[in-house]
Amino acid sequence: MIGSLQGLKVLDLSRVLAGPYCTMLMADLGAEVIKVEQPGIGDDSRAFAPFVGKESAYFMSLNRGKKSICLDLKKEKDKEVLWELIKKCDIIVENFRPGTMEKLGFGYEDIKPINPSIIYAAISGFGHTGPYSQLPAYDMIVQAMGGVMSITGEQGRPPVRVGTSIGDITAALFGTIGILAALNVRNQTGQGQKIDVSMLDSQVAILENAIVRYQTSGQAPKPLGTKHPSIAPFQAFPTKDYYVIVAVGNDSLWEKFCKILDIEYLLIDPRFKTNNDRIGHVDELEKIIKQITITKTTDEWLEIIRAAGIPVAAINTIDKVVKDPQVLARNMLVELVHPVAGKMIVPGNPIKLSLNPPVIETPAPLLGENTASVLQEFLGWDEKKAADFVSN
Amino acid sequence: MIGSLQGLKVLDLSRVLAGPYCTMLMADLGAEVIKVEQPGIGDDSRAFAPFVGKESAYFMSLNRGKKSICLDLKKEKDKEVLWELIKKCDIIVENFRPGTMEKLGFGYEDIKPINPSIIYAAISGFGHTGPYSQLPAYDMIVQAMGGVMSITGEQGRPPVRVGTSIGDITAALFGTIGILAALNVRNQTGQGQKIDVSMLDSQVAILENAIVRYQTSGQAPKPLGTKHPSIAPFQAFPTKDYYVIVAVGNDSLWEKFCKILDIEYLLIDPRFKTNNDRIGHVDELEKIIKQITITKTTDEWLEIIRAAGIPVAAINTIDKVVKDPQVLARNMLVELVHPVAGKMIVPGNPIKLSLNPPVIETPAPLLGENTASVLQEFLGWDEKKAADFVSN
Numbered sequence: 001m002i003g004s005l006q007g008l009k010v011l012d013l014s015r016v017l018a019g020p021y022c023t024m025l026m027a028d029l030g031a032e033v034i035k036v037e038q039p040g041i042g043d044d045s046r047a048f049a050p051f052v053g054k055e056s057a058y059f060m061s062l063n064r065g066k067k068s069i070c071l072d073l074k075k076e077k078d079k080e081v082l083w084e085l086i087k088k089c090d091i092i093v094e095n096f097r098p099g100t101m102e103k104l105g106f107g108y109e110d111i112k113p114i115n116p117s118i119i120y121a122a123i124s125g126f127g128h129t130g131p132y133s134q135l136p137a138y139d140m141i142v143q144a145m146g147g148v149m150s151i152t153g154e155q156g157r158p159p160v161r162v163g164t165s166i167g168d169i170t171a172a173l174f175g176t177i178g179i180l181a182a183l184n185v186r187n188q189t190g191q192g193q194k195i196d197v198s199m200l201d202s203q204v205a206i207l208e209n210a211i212v213r214y215q216t217s218g219q220a221p222k223p224l225g226t227k228h229p230s231i232a233p234f235q236a237f238p239t240k241d242y243y244v245i246v247a248v249g250n251d252s253l254w255e256k257f258c259k260i261l262d263i264e265y266l267l268i269d270p271r272f273k274t275n276n277d278r279i280g281h282v283d284e285l286e287k288i289i290k291q292i293t294i295t296k297t298t299d300e301w302l303e304i305i306r307a308a309g310i311p312v313a314a315i316n317t318i319d320k321v322v323k324d325p326q327v328l329a330r331n332m333l334v335e336l337v338h339p340v341a342g343k344m345i346v347p348g349n350p351i352k353l354s355l356n357p358p359v360i361e362t363p364a365p366l367l368g369e370n371t372a373s374v375l376q377e378f379l380g381w382d383e384k385k386a387a388d389f390v391s392n
Numbered sequence: 393m394i395g396s397l398q399g400l401k402v403l404d405l406s407r408v409l410a411g412p413y414c415t416m417l418m419a420d421l422g423a424e425v426i427k428v429e430q431p432g433i434g435d436d437s438r439a440f441a442p443f444v445g446k447e448s449a450y451f452m453s454l455n456r457g458k459k460s461i462c463l464d465l466k467k468e469k470d471k472e473v474l475w476e477l478i479k480k481c482d483i484i485v486e487n488f489r490p491g492t493m494e495k496l497g498f499g500y501e502d503i504k505p506i507n508p509s510i511i512y513a514a515i516s517g518f519g520h521t522g523p524y525s526q527l528p529a530y531d532m533i534v535q536a537m538g539g540v541m542s543i544t545g546e547q548g549r550p551p552v553r554v555g556t557s558i559g560d561i562t563a564a565l566f567g568t569i570g571i572l573a574a575l576n577v578r579n580q581t582g583q584g585q586k587i588d589v590s591m592l593d594s595q596v597a598i599l600e601n602a603i604v605r606y607q608t609s610g611q612a613p614k615p616l617g618t619k620h621p622s623i624a625p626f627q628a629f630p631t632k633d634y635y636v637i638v639a640v641g642n643d644s645l646w647e648k649f650c651k652i653l654d655i656e657y658l659l660i661d662p663r664f665k666t667n668n669d670r671i672g673h674v675d676e677l678e679k680i681i682k683q684i685t686i687t688k689t690t691d692e693w694l695e696i697i698r699a700a701g702i703p704v705a706a707i708n709t710i711d712k713v714v715k716d717p718q719v720l721a722r723n724m725l726v727e728l729v730h731p732v733a734g735k736m737i738v739p740g741n742p743i744k745l746s747l748n749p750p751v752i753e754t755p756a757p758l759l760g761e762n763t764a765s766v767l768q769e770f771l772g773w774d775e776k777k778a779a780d781f782v783s784n
Contacts, residue, residue, distance in 0.1 A: 004573035004574060004576055004577050005573060005576060017600070025569065029573050048601075048622065049622045050601075050604055050605055050607075050608035050609065050622075051608070052608060057604035057607065057608050058601050058604055060604075061600075061601075061603065061604045108746075126718055127718075127722050127744070129721060129722065130717070130718045130721035130722050131717050131718055131721060132717075132718040133718075135698070135703075136701065136702070136703040137703060138626075138639040138641060138703050140618065140620070140626065140627075140637055140639055140705075141637060141639055141703050141704070141705045142705075144628075144637040144705040144706065144707045144708065145705045145706070145708050145713075145716070146708070146713060147708055147709070147710050147712075147713040148554070148555055148556055149618075149637075149707050150555075150707055150708060150709040150710065151555030151556065151710070152544065152552060152553075152554055152555035153545060153546075153552050153555075154545075154546075154549065154550070154552060157546065157549065158546070158617060158618070158628060158630075158635070159617075159618055159628045159635055159637075159707050160544060160545050160546060160552065160615070160617050160618055161544075161617075161618045162540070162544055162554045162558070163540055163542075163543030163544035163545075163602070163613075163615060163616070164540055164543065164598050164599055164600045164602065165600050165601075166554070166558060166598065169562075169598050169600065170561075170562070170565070171742075173562065173565035173566070173569065174565070174742045174743050175743075176569050177417065177565065177568050177569055177572060177743055178743040178744075178745055180569060180572030180573060180575070180576065181396035181397060181421050181572060181743065181745065181748070182396060182745060182747075182748070183572070183576055184396055184397060184572065184575055184576070184579065185396050185747065185748055187576065187579040187580075188579075191747065193745055193746045193747040193748065194745075194746040195743065195744065195745055195746070196744040196746070197742055197743060197744065198722065198742065200718060200719065200722075201719075201722050201724050201740070201742035201744075202742045204713060204719055204724045204725075204739050204740070204742070205724070205739050205740070205741065205742045206556050206558065206561050207556055207710070207713070207739060208409070208453075208556045208557050208561065209440075209442075209450050209453075209556075209557075210555070210556065210710050211453065211710060211714065211725075211737065211738075211739055212442055212449035212450055212452075212453045213442055213710075214710040214711060214714065215442075215449065215736070215737055216442035216443070216444060216449050217442065220709035220710045220711040220712075221555075221709075221710055223552070223555060224555070225550060225551075225552050225553075226532065226541075226550070226551055226552055226553045228532070230440065230441045230442075234530075234532065235532075236536075236550060236551045238550075243550070243551055245532055245533060245536040245541075245551075247530040247532055247533055249530060306527070309528065310528075311527075311528040311529060311530050311533050312533070313532075313533045313534075313536040313537045314536065314537070315536045315541050315542055315551050316536065316537050316538070316539055316542060317539070317542040317612035317613075318539050318542065318543070318599070318602050318603060318605075318606040318612045318613055319606060319612040320539075320612075321537075321538060321539040321596060321599070322603065322606065324537070325522070325523050325524075326518055326519075326522045326523055326524040326525075326592060327592065327593075327596055329521060329522035329523060330519050330521065330522050330590065330592075330593050332593050332596045332597070333596075333603075344607070345603065345607055346603075347596050347597050347599060347603055348593070348596070348597070349597065350563075350566045350589055350590065350593035350594045350596070350597045351566050351567075351569055351570040351573065351587065351589060352519070352570075352587065352588040352589065352593075353570055353573065353574055353585055353586075353587055354500075354585045354586040354587070354588070355574075355577065355583065355585040356573070356574070356577055356585065
């Protein structure tokens with residue numbers, strides 16, 4: 001066993017982001033992922049910018065390590081092939097709007113009698129139950145409805161979205177956890193089950209302290225820029241060339257911080273003695289610190305503040321992130337060679353397992369690249385039968 | 393089997409957020425989680441605002457369903473008890489700075505010979521390898537270093553953090569996936585392993601299209617407010633009373649959108665014909681649409697745009713989120729009764745499994761609430777021996 005999910009066969013009917021992210025993680029962990037795509041078109045995201053030649057870099061970054069098989073689910077013959085594949089697979093992942101798979105005849109209730117041990121994961125905008133179940137969703141829709149947008153950004157300024165699609169990605173992560181939890185059951189009882197994960201639910205689940213702050217104060221939390229709701233100083237301060245992030249998480253760090261900034265007189269100022277005092281006078285505190293941080297560059301401050309053992313950071317733009325020594329040392333950027341697009345860097349997998357580490361070696365498949373070989377391998381078809389299917 | 397992780401025993405040495413979030417998910421899924429806390433103090437977050445009476449609502453929201461046992465790991469006697477517990481447990485979770493567990497004598501290499509089947513999850517700021525391994529981290533530090541902060545917010549404005557601690561929470565989710573993937577191995581071979589998940593790695597893993605955009609253009613992506621980098625119109629527009637989020641994801645939705653806004657003349661305007669045209673003239677497009685959206689309230693627009701089948705949303709503040717009919721229908725807010733604090737609402741679990749759904753019934757433990765009962769249950773001590781241990 002090389003990958004931790006080695007031997008598991010995943011039938012992936014998903015497209016764009018939440019579903020493909022979930023199956024990408026499973027492929028990294030050693031599962032064999034068969035991506036079912038519409039002939040001629042494929043996953044919608046094959047048409048998403050940016051491109052390398054005619055290949056979508058967006059698609060390639062989310063579908064490494066998978067196999068692509070083309071099936072036209074409007075044709076009976078292709079539906080029959082899908083049924084045969086379903087019988088041979090351990091896990092199905094789909095992220096259609098609820099009801100779509102049922103209309104196609106592949107809802108969980110249709111599949112369960114045929115393959116009762118299958119684990120069926122449905123990831124959708126709002127879930128398979130409830131009044132919004134049928135509404136269309138995108139990442140930004142659930143970021144807005146789920147509350148995170150209301151606490152991100154600056155007060156009094158227009159709203160901002162989280163710059164990465166956490167609506168999709170957190171749903172993918174919760175979905176993957178659900179699949180593996182169901183796998184634990186199946187490993188013991190042989191029984192499969194359905195997992196119904198929604199992007200909106202996932203947003204609510206990551207609200208963290210916002211829900212308890214509302215509950216205890218009766219006030220809806222507001223966006224705070226980079227400030228922490230209950231720790232200070234814990235924010236971005238301007239420097240000579242940009243900003244530096246400082247996280248003075250407790251009173252002992254506060255003492256060190258005052259020393260290196262040469263503002264030790266603040267330690268006996270009743271406005272700033274304890275964290276609670278500082279939170280109560282956070283704007284005055286910011287003014288004092290700002291006047292000092294602005295006198296040096298970010299790099300200078302990084303060195304000084306880091307040497308004092310205080311958590312500190314620059315705000316890395318993506319060009320810096322991809323060159324960061326820690327990111328590189330942790331193998332968080334992997335080069336793959338795509339048969340058409342050539343060299344591609346994809347993000348690594350953060351799940352570092354000591355015995356069965358994730359393996360990222362194979363680039364994303366071309367549309368239908370593996371149709372024939374999957375039919376031979378999974379359904380025992382001979383070469384000619386598979387080739388005939390592909391050419392028809 | 394009720395929960396999907398029923399029967400698994402988790403020894404939880406973690407505190408504050410990433411570790412406790414991971415073990416909270418496992419507790420929801422039916423694992424028995426024993427939280428080891430320092431006598432008299434406990435998890436640091438027991439001292440975090442907001443409070444209900446003297447109980448931290450922050451702590452209570454992250455530690456439902458767990459048991460608390462007090463052990464002083466500076467005392468030999470207590471260390472021996474921890475060793476006994478380690479022998480009986482299936483999973484350990486810790487989120488100390490790398491090296492701390494090793495100094496205490498409980499590193500994975502110490503534990504492995506004693507309990508080779510144990511799954512040991514270490515969640516840390518930067519991971520157990522690499523040049524930054526020993527640096528201190530908080531959520532905001534990795535949000536800044538990992539790139540998400542550089543693409544969130546408005547261009548030319550000060551930086552903003554994502555309003556929820558996605559640095560901690562995504563690490564918790566990747567950590568949980570790692571544990572369950574390792575469990576799949578263990579269910580087959582009996583062998584345990586170590587999982588080393590870092591918050592910084594997790595940030596890189598969720599950057600999504602930002603990495604490919606940088607790779608293909610050579611330009612570091614910039615924050616875009618609520619705008620989408622490659623789809624338009626796909627952003628927040630001002631209304632009479634606040635904003636409305638509209639996600640016009642394709643040309644057919646664009647046609648519908650123009651109809652309901654009575655701007656069908658734009659459909660033949662070469663600046664706005666295709667999505668690529670619209671992206672090229674996104675500021676002009678925004679100006680035209682803004683003049684119309686500002687004439688009605690958000691609620692009015694929600695009704696009109698939703699009726700046309702176009703993805704649309706209000707930006708819900710937390711007070712709205714906790715009353716949202718879909719959120720309530722999906723059981724995403726659960727009321728627990730804490731023995732001291734009384735009624736508490738905690739976020740539900742988004743992993744809806746059909747056979748073994750998550751169960752959230754027990755509030756967070758008081759400090760050391762279960763020391764005696766855990767010692768009796770796990771180590772077979774009699775009542776007197778356990779009571780003596782607690783009172784010494």
